[in-house]
Amino acid sequence: MDLNSQTVLDIQVIQCNEVKGSTHMELEGLKRGLLKLKAERLNIKSLITDRHVMVKKFMKGEEEIIHNFDxxxxxxxxxxxxxxxxxxxxxxxxxxxxxxxxxxxxxxxxxxxxxxxxxxxxxxxxxxxxxxxxxxxxxxxxxxxxxxxxxxxxxxxxxxxxxxxxxxxxxxxxxxxxxxEKLSPFHQTYGLEVYHNIVNHFAPKSTHFFFESMLARLYLAGLHYNENSRKPRDTTSDGRVRWQLCYPKAKKGLEAVVKPISTGPSFGYVDLLIHNLVQRRKDLPSYQVASEALSSYLSVPAPTTSGFVPVDKACLIERHKSRFSKTTNSNDV
Ligand SMILES: [Zn+2]
Known part of the structure; x- marks a missing residue:
C-alpha cells in the first residue's frame, strides 16, 4: 500500500506449500511484490513493515530502499x-x-x-x-x-x-x-486497518477458499479500498464535519474515540468488472479457451493437500469401527 495516496499497489497470495514453511510466506510475498512493482518501474524509496526477522535480513540487501518498522x-x-x-x-x-x-x-x-x-x-x-x-x-x-x-x-x-x-x-x-532507530516516522496504520476490515468482508476467515477464489476476493477488496479510501468526509447542512463515536477493540473497548464519518461507499469498480467480463466473453469463445488463457499468466500452486500421503479410506473406516466396537465391548463388560 502506498501510504501517501492510500492506494493498494499490489496483492500477492502465497500458499504454504509454495515455500519451505508458513514462516517463509511473508518474505516470499514481499519478494514477489517488490519484483512486480520494480518491473512496473515504480521507484520505491521506503518500505514500512513489521519486525519480521527474515524480512529484516532480506531488506539489508535492498540498499536503495529505506526500511522502517511500523x-x-x-x-x-x-x-x-x-x-x-x-x-x-x-x-x-x-x-x-x-x-x-x-x-x-x-x-x-x-x-x-x-x-x-x-x-x-x-x-x-x-x-x-x-x-x-x-x-x-x-x-x-x-x-x-x-x-x-x-x-x-x-x-x-x-x-x-x-x-x-x-x-x-x-x-x-x-x-x-x-x-x-529504524522506526517509521509515519504511523498511518488506520488505512491498513480499514483495508484489513474490507478483506475480512470479502474473504471471511471462517470460510476456506481455494487459491483462485482467494486471489479474486483479495483483488475485489483492493479495488473497493482504492475507490473508497479517499472519500470526502460527510458534512452537516451547514458544512461541519460529522463525527462518529466508537470504542476500538485495540483499546479493549474501554476508551472512546471519534472518527470522521465518510460519505457512503461507491462501487464504480463493479461496472468496470462487468464491462471487462463481457469483453472477455466476446474475445474468448469457450470456457476452455478462457481457462487456457488464464493459465498463461496465472500460475496456480498445487492444492495444499497434494503433498499428503494417499490413504485407504475403507481401511480407515474399518479401523474406526473396530475401535468403536472395542469401546462398546469394554463398556458392556
Ligand atoms: Zn521528563
Missing amino acids: VWHVAKGVSRKLEGLAKKKGAEAIKPWIKSVSTHLYWAASTSANDGEMKLAKWQSLTRHIRNIHTHPSEKYPECRHGPLEDNQRNWMEEGSRPYKLLCSVVTSPFLMKDI
Missing part, C-alpha cells in the same frame, strides 16, 4: 510485555506507565524524521523520566521537552526497585533498541 506493531509488542509484567507480584507500579511508554514511542518516532540516533536518545530518556529526572547524559537529547510539570504527584519510580528493573528490561532490551 510503530504500531512495536508499540503493541512493548505494551503487551509490560502488561504481562505488571501482573507480577510487587510489579503493579508498572501499570500506570504503560500508556505513557507507548505514547512516548510514537512521539520519539514521529518527531525525529529519519534521525535514528535522535529516536534512540529520546526513547532512552524514558528510563530517567520515569524516575522524575528530566535531564539526560545525551548530546542529542539532553533534556525532556515537556517543560515544567504541573502535576508532580505522578507514580515516579525508584531506581533499583523491582517494577523499575522489570520495566527497564523491556524498554532497554537489546533486541528492541536495535530496531528503535
